[in-house]
Amino acid sequence: MIQREQYMTRIRPFINQELIKVLxxxxxxxxxxxxxxxxQELLTQGAQPSQFIGYNFENMKHxxxxxxxxxxQAVEAQIQQIEGRAYLFFDEIQEVTNWEKCVNSLRVTYDCDIYITGSNAKLLSGELATYLSGRYVEFVIYPFSFQEFWDLYRQSNPDSTENNAFQQYLLLGGMPYLNNLRYEPQPCQIYLQDLYNSVVLKDVVKRNNIRDVDLLERIIAxxxxxVGNTFSATAISKYFKSEQRTVAPDTxxxxxxxxxxxxxxxxxxxxxxxxxxxxxxxxKYYMADQGMREAVFGGNLKDVNLILENIVYMELLRRGYQITVGKMGNKEVDFVAQKQDKRLYVQVCYLLASPETVEREFSAFNGIPDHYPKLVLSLDExxxxxxxxxxxxxxxxxLGQV
Structure with missing residues (x-):
């Protein structure tokens, strides 16, 4: 099991704190x-397995x-049997109706340290803001970075080079379960297609009571x-109108x-x-995982510039940056990344293959009125x-090598 230390470093300071940890x-x-x-971390700190109470709410037995x-009631009965602090782990908590009332009650009644996961951002909206306002801390868990992908990929492909692994990462993406499939292309494609369908049906259609699934699929497509291009809802509406279908921008x-x-x-x-x-x-919009895009829609290598942008965007998110697209007159900087008082300007391209490309990418920074670092990223050696x-x-x- 990969350790995912990038996340553990952020979570560790909150272990054994009263704040609810939301993943x-x-x-x-x-x-x-x-x-x-x-x-595992709790065990190294002296906790005992008997102090753990956990449920995965996608498991039918629960x-x-x-x-x-x-x-x-179920958790209360177990907590009363525990000596010392209880550690509660609720996986896919959004499946539980009015879960926030339960979690808040356990928090105020018992000596417990609570960890919950969910696959929808609505987890942290609505009633949760009322019951748990100021009493939780959120950690977004992303698909594998290339560093994590490479660490696992070379275990099952010991003769692979970093470059070969990156070509696989471009096509397969970073969903953790792909390692169980040993990164075999066809099984991975089937898995990613099924995963995409599960996300759309369970986390989009079902949770939002969407009736026009065909329209949703067209909008997603x-x-x-x-991906990586600027557009507006009005532009999509005009596109549908050209296909003889009227859809309001608000929809x-x-x-x-x-x-x-x-x-x-x-x-x-x-x-x-x-x-x-x-x-x-x-x-602009980017997709959580470029492998899912390839499996469902194809064409990643045809759009390699945009896919590289997608990968860099997700990496900057993993590193804790808040990101915007920069506009300078009629020029555009791919990413303006901000973290506390640290700022970074980033241009991404496939290859700096001609003087015109070099000029285009480097001149994007012309006129920026500060001296924060400016990066051009490409696959050139x-x-x-x-x-x-x-x-x-x-x-x-x-890979964090430079």
Missing amino acids: TGIRRSGKSVMLELIQ RQLLNAEALH YVVAN ILNYIKACEEAFLFYRVKREDIQGKKILAVNE LDMSQNGITHLNLRRFL
């Missing part, structure tokens, strides 16, 4: 494994506990085809928002770098840094 992220991104890693009252926005809440897409706003303000139109702008090999950037 969210797209379905099958490794949240259940994180609960196991937390249990179907009688899918409401707050039944779950509270449009967003996926335009499109609601459907996309439902996909965001299921962590299928991530929306990136645009920022006027000179005016330091967020722009209200033409945002030769360092082409110039004029105070750093050029890095994208693969080595993902």
Whole structure:
């Protein structure tokens, strides 16, 4: 089992604190494994397995506990048998009706340390804000980074090079279960297609009571085809109108928002770098996992520039950055990444294959009125840094080697 220390470093300070630890992220991104890693950490700190109480609410054997009252009674009976602090682990808690009432009651009544996971961002909205406001801390668990992928991939493919592994990562993505399939292309494709269908049906359609599934699928297909491109709901509405179908922009926005809440897409706003303000139109979207995109829609290598952008965007999220798309006059910076007082400007491209490409990528930073680091990432092996702008090999950037 991979240790996922990047997440454990963030979670560790909150272990044995009264704040409820909430782990969210797209379905099958490794949240259940994180609960196991937390249990391992607790054991090293002196906790006993007898102090652990855990339920996975997607397991049918717990179907009688899918409401707050039944779950509270079951946990209460177990807690009373424990000496010392109880550690509660609730996996896919959103399956439990009014779960927040149960969790809050356990928090205020017993000496317990609570960890919950969920596959929908609505987990942290609505009533939760009332019952648990200021009493939880959230950690988003993403699919494997390339570093995590490479660590596992070379165990089953010891003769592979970093470059070969990266080509597989481009096509297969970072869903953890692919390691169990030994990264065999056909089984991985079937798994990713089934996973995509599960996310759409369970976490988008079912949770939002969407009736027009065909429209949802068309909107998803449009967003996926335009990953990394700026567009608006009005543009999608016009596209559907050209296909003799009338769909209001508000309906499109609601459907996309439902996909965001299921962590299928991530929306990136645009920022006027000179005016330091967020722009209200033409945002970008990226997908949680490029392997799922390839399995369902195909064409990753055809859109390799955009897929590399997608990979870098997700990596910056993993590293804790808040990200916007930068606008400077008629030029655009792929990513403006901010973390506390740290700021980073990033351009991503496949190869700096011509003087025109070099000019386009490096000149995107012209006129930026500050001296924060500016990076151009590509798959070129030769360092082409110039004029105070750093050029890095994208693969080595993902591995943290530079």
